[in-house]
Amino acid sequence: MPDAFIYDHVRTPRGRGKKTGSLHTVTPIRLATTVLRALRERSGLDTALVDDVVFGCVAPVGEQGANLPRVAVLHAGWDQGVPGQQLNRYCASGLEAVNSAAAQVMSGQCDLTVGGGVESMSRVPMGSDGGAWPTDPAVAWGTYFVPQGISADLIASKWGYSREDVDRFAVASQQRAGAAWDGGWFDRSVVPVHDHIGRVLLARDEHLRPETTLEGLSSLRPSFAKPGQSYGFDSVALQRYPEVEYIDHVHTAGNSSGIVDGACAVLIGSREMGERLGLKPRARIRSFASVGSEPTIMLTGPSYAAEKALKRAGMTAADIDLWEVNEAFASVVLRFMDVMGVDHDRVNVAGGAIALGHPLGATGAMILGTVLDELERRDQSTCLATLCVGAGMGTATILERV
Secondary structure, eight states: OOOOOOEEEEEEEOEEESTTTTTTTTTTTHHHHHHHHHHHHHTTGGGGGEEEEEEESSSOOOOSSSSSSHHHHTTTTTTTTTTEEEEEEEHHHHHHHHHHHHHHHHSSSEEEEEEEEEEETTTTTTTTTHHHHHHHHHHHHHHHHOHHHHHHHHHHHHHTTOHHHHHHHHHHHHHHHHHHHHHHTTTTOOEEOOOTOOOOSSSSSOOOOOOOOHHHHTOOOOOOOOHHHSSSSHHHHHOOOOOOOOOOOOTTTTEEEEEEEEEEEEEEOOOHHHHTTTTTEEEEEEEEEEEEOTTTTTOOOHHHHHHHHHHHHOOOGOOOOOOEOOSSBBBHHHHHHHHHHOOOGGGGTOOOOOHHHHOOOHHHHHHHHHHHHHHHHHHHOOOEEEETTTTEEEEEEOOOOO
């Protein structure tokens, strides 16, 4: 089977996902166009050689609807022969898009592809696409539906992660992200977003707050106590997990992922195409995997996906130098580290979504690029990126530097 290599990746800064955010005036198509143009310019890419562009998007409606990647290809001035497709695996969509693009190369059916994602959460709010699981009582009843925040608090309650535990993790994320920006760790990969007359709208992630303290976080109210207690979701979760005495609501806006806007693109190709274009491969995609997991607790999929990807690669957790686990909620990563036996000093070393934000359809591709950059900066060899996924799933990808 042919190998698939990553040759480059770029992302926008993450803008606050509010009307006051710096990227609120930027449409999703412009965010996608920004990274596609940057990828072409950085690599001197003849876009006529690209066989497909695959983007993730979690709320594919309105401005993000239809087939955004194909239209972005045209709007970016790429060759009109390049097709595009859009996929949705909830929060893992960006990583799944990279895996899908890589699979086309690994199957021998494509030579050069792009994977990535886009989400403008300030313009297309989370949940805009609806869906039967949260809205159809007949479906929700039989599957024990609860919102993700309840699931995160259920994880904390079941395995004993206290409010102080999740807050300490959040402080570390903020401190690491601040140090990464101050140290120039993101400079190679982040491209600024401009307005229509060329002025820079945003050049740096604007959600992070590196001055965050444990004392400050401790003053925040739990975000999911009201839906859990007043709307009955705690009772639903406890029916599914009767061994848990009660739900301890420990997650707040400060220890959960931020709502942001952003886009990312990853250039993937065969060895032969890289040599033809004079591009140096940065990493080989060793393996990837997606799994289903129990949907009420919902967010435990990353460890199962990681184990499946490791098995496919003939590796163990001890073979991985760096880990990137999406910080949807602090308890998700704490549980992952305990299950996999991984120390925090090798996980999310440049901070994560608690500090930087989680632009749903783009995050997976972003964190893969971040951990690849860190492999190179630290002169290490292997990494694994993974995300929890709505409705109980997980996706993971393993890279090896070349």
